[in-house]
Amino acid sequence: MFKLLKLAEVVDTKQILLIFVVGINFICLTRNKKILIITLLASLISFNPCAMEPSVEIADKLVPENVRLSNANSSGSQFVPIEKTVNSFIRKWSIAGASVAIAKDGKLIYSRGFGYADTSSKTETQPYNKFRIASISKLITAVAIMKLREEGKLSLNDRVFGPDAILNDPYFSEPRDKRVYGITVGHLLSHEGGWTQRYGDQMFMSAMVAEKMGVKPPADTKTIVRFALNKRLHFTPGTGRAYSNLGYSILGLIIEKVSGMTYEEYCKKAVLEPIGIYDMTLAGNLPSEKNPFEVTYYEPSDVVLKPSIYGTGEMVAPSYGGNDIKALGGAGAWLATTPDLMRLLLAIDGFSTRTDILNNESIHIMTDNDNGYAPVGWKTTVLNGTWWRTGSFPGSAGMMKRQSDGIAWVVLFNSSAWNGPEIYSYMNNMMTRVIMEIKDWPDYDLFNYSLPVPLTASSAESLDW
Numbered sequence: 389m390f391k392l393l394k395l396a397e398v399v400d401t402k403q404i405l406l407i408f409v410v411g412i413n414f415i416c417l418t419r420n421k422k423i424l425i426i427t428l429l430a431s432l433i434s435f436n437p438c439a440m441e442p443s444v445e446i447a448d449k450l451v452p453e454n455v456r457l458s459n460a461n462s463s464g465s466q467f468v469p470i471e472k473t474v475n476s477f478i479r480k481w482s483i484a485g486a487s488v489a490i491a492k493d494g495k496l497i498y499s500r501g502f503g504y505a506d507t508s509s510k511t512e513t514q515p516y517n518k519f520r521i522a523s524i525s526k527l528i529t530a531v532a533i534m535k536l537r538e539e540g541k542l543s544l545n546d547r548v549f550g551p552d553a554i555l556n557d558p559y560f561s562e563p564r565d566k567r568v569y570g571i572t573v574g575h576l577l578s579h580e581g582g583w584t585q586r587y588g589d590q591m592f593m594s595a596m597v598a599e600k601m602g603v604k605p606p607a608d609t610k611t612i613v614r615f616a617l618n619k620r621l622h623f624t625p626g627t628g629r630a631y632s633n634l635g636y637s638i639l640g641l642i643i644e645k646v647s648g649m650t651y652e653e654y655c656k657k658a659v660l661e662p663i664g665i666y667d668m669t670l671a672g673n674l675p676s677e678k679n680p681f682e683v684t685y686y687e688p689s690d691v692v693l694k695p696s697i698y699g700t701g702e703m704v705a706p707s708y709g710g711n712d713i714k715a716l717g718g719a720g721a722w723l724a725t726t727p728d729l730m731r732l733l734l735a736i737d738g739f740s741t742r743t744d745i746l747n748n749e750s751i752h753i754m755t756d757n758d759n760g761y762a763p764v765g766w767k768t769t770v771l772n773g774t775w776w777r778t779g780s781f782p783g784s785a786g787m788m789k790r791q792s793d794g795i796a797w798v799v800l801f802n803s804s805a806w807n808g809p810e811i812y813s814y815m816n817n818m819m820t821r822v823i824m825e826i827k828d829w830p831d832y833d834l835f836n837y838s839l840p841v842p843l844t845a846s847s848a849e850s851l852d853w
Contacts, residue, residue: 452681455839456516456667457727462500462834469825474502477818481811483803484686485513489726490823493794494734494741495833498826499727505683505802516843518682518723519800520671520713521786522779523767526636528655528668529718530577530765531736532643534750535658541646544574544753544761549617554642559610563617571625573642576635577764582621584630590616591633591719594697594712605699606712609637633719640718651717663735663745664835665728666842670721671713673697679723680843683802685783691804707783707804720781726798727838729788733798737775737790778812780804787815795823 452458470488478486485503489496501513536542547553549560550569563569567582575581583590590597590612597615598605607615616634623630640651647654652670660668669679678684685707693703694710704710713721735745736754744751754764755775763769767777773792779785786800797819805811 452514452516452843455841456843457499457834457838458514458516459500459512461515461837462498466826466828466830467498467500470498470822471500471502473818473821473825477814478503478801481803481805481814482688483801483805485517485683485802487513487515487517487519487726487798487800488819488822489515489730489798490826491730491734491796492829494739495831496727496730496835497830497832499730499834507684507686513683513802514681515727516667516681516725518667518669518679518725519786519802520685520781520784521722521724521729521800522720522781522784523633524724524729524777524779524786524788525716525718525720525722526779527736527765527777527788528659528722528732529636529639529643530754531659531732531746532651532655532718533573533577533639534746534754534764536643536646538747538750542573542642544572544577546573547571548573548576548638548642554645555638559614560617565620567621567624568617573639574761575625576632576639576642578761579629579632579635580626581632581635581638582623582625582628583616583632583634584622585632586622589633591637591716592711594715595695595699598699606697606715609641609715609717612715613638613641633716636719637715637717643718659745660728660732663731664838664840665731666840668722668724668728670717671723673711673713674709682723686803687783688804691782705782707781711782713781720779724800726800727834729786729798729800730796731835733788733790733796737796739794741794776816780809780811785811785815787812789816789819797823 474486474488477483483503484507485501485505487501488498490498499515501515501517503513505511505513505517533542537544542554547569548555548571549563550556553569554573571581594606594612597612598607601607601611601615603611613634643651643654647658649657656668660666667681672678687705687707691705694706696702696704696709697712698709702709734742736751738744738748738751738755753759753761754766755762755769757763757769757771763775765777766775769775774790776787776789778787783804784800784802785805786798788796788798790796799815799819
């Protein structure tokens with residue numbers, strides 16, 4: 389107690405709160421994590437306060453090397469074949485940087501970065517680097533909706549638009565096509581809302597939508613939804629399926645309305661933080677909006693530039709200002725690390741090796757193709773128990789896969805490949821080879837070496853990129 393009182397003399401209230409938050413989480417930790425956190429806190433309070441400079445802050449200790457996994461945690465000789473396979477792949481397809489995580493029976497056994505998070509500074513990719521995950525975000529949105537359902541706050545049969553519906557805002561009233569009133573939450577989860585991409589994807593038409601709606605560009609999510617409501621549906625809701633970013637963006641608005649929180653806040657509080665995820669956040673459009681430890685994105689040299697979504701008239705790269713990732717919201721706006729995506733996957737995989745955040749009924753709805761909804765959030769759920777989710781945005785691509793044998797993996801790239809959607813097939817083949825190269829599966833769990841505290845923005849300021 390004396391040391392803690394002395395510590396209070398040299399730290400501010402925010403830092404003490406940080407220690408308190410760590411303490412609250414302490415009782416839920418595994419033995420290895422408790423040892424790690426005791427070591428970290430001991431190092432913070434064991435100094436003589438009188439000898440410490442006032443500028444030294446506890447937050448400065450919360451750097452990746454202290455509280456997150458690094459490449460050093462997966463650098464044993466048994467993993468050399470994996471490194472050769474992945475390095476060969478990223479060279480072949482001109483991928484600047486990649487991150488890979490592998491788990492078996494609920495344990496994270498491998499987590500490593502490859503290539504560069506930023507090529508100009510030659511900053512190596514680490515497991516704690518964040519990537520845009522694009523449509524993998526739909527899985528997070530779907531889980532959040534299922535949580536609200538479990539909480540009794542909504543039903544999959546609830547109507548989305550109309551006076552007695554969830555989004556009963558006057559702004560969304562009087563749609564051109566009255567069939568809109570028949571759209572349910574379940575329809576949106578299953579891409580059955582009635583929209584197709586016959587005339588383009590509404591979520592990637594920001595400048596045109598802003599002009600048509602008479603608003604300053606870029607058009608936000610609500611404006612894009614109103615624009616879509618001014619058009620006719622392409623089919624009656626519930627009678628067909630067509631992949632819809634718009635539908636999942638609307639689900640993000642539903643989460644906000646029902647929870648009373650922002651979309652990001654609810655996902656963090658109800659889904660991510662309860663399973664130990666503290667670094668995921670929503671992405672920005674421009675380099676100036678880059679998050680701490682976020683990678684830089686790269687596109688092929690012959691990429692076609694696009695007009696800036698901000699209406700400046702400037703021609704820019706699609707990855708930085710040519711598309712509006714913010715407006716995607718629940719359809720594709722998240723940033724994540726591969727270890728964090730693995731935490732999410734293992735929390736909804738239906739196996740007993742790790743506690744799931746959803747109940748069996750919710751997981752069944754999301755994955756059983758015979759129930760009329762599935763796949764929900766996932767891209768594909770196969771009868772044999774194999775589920776996967778993919779996502780791509782200019783300058784990034786990713787895939788996560790759950791196998792019936794208890795093996796799971798996540799891969800993220802910070803580069804666009806010239807072969808577009810075919811990259812997922814090649815990515816899957818690469819990981820099939822990687823899994824075959826693991827002869828003796830380790831018995832440890834790398835999750836035990838990551839602490840439940842947020843990384844600080846100040847710890848990223850020392851980076852040159």
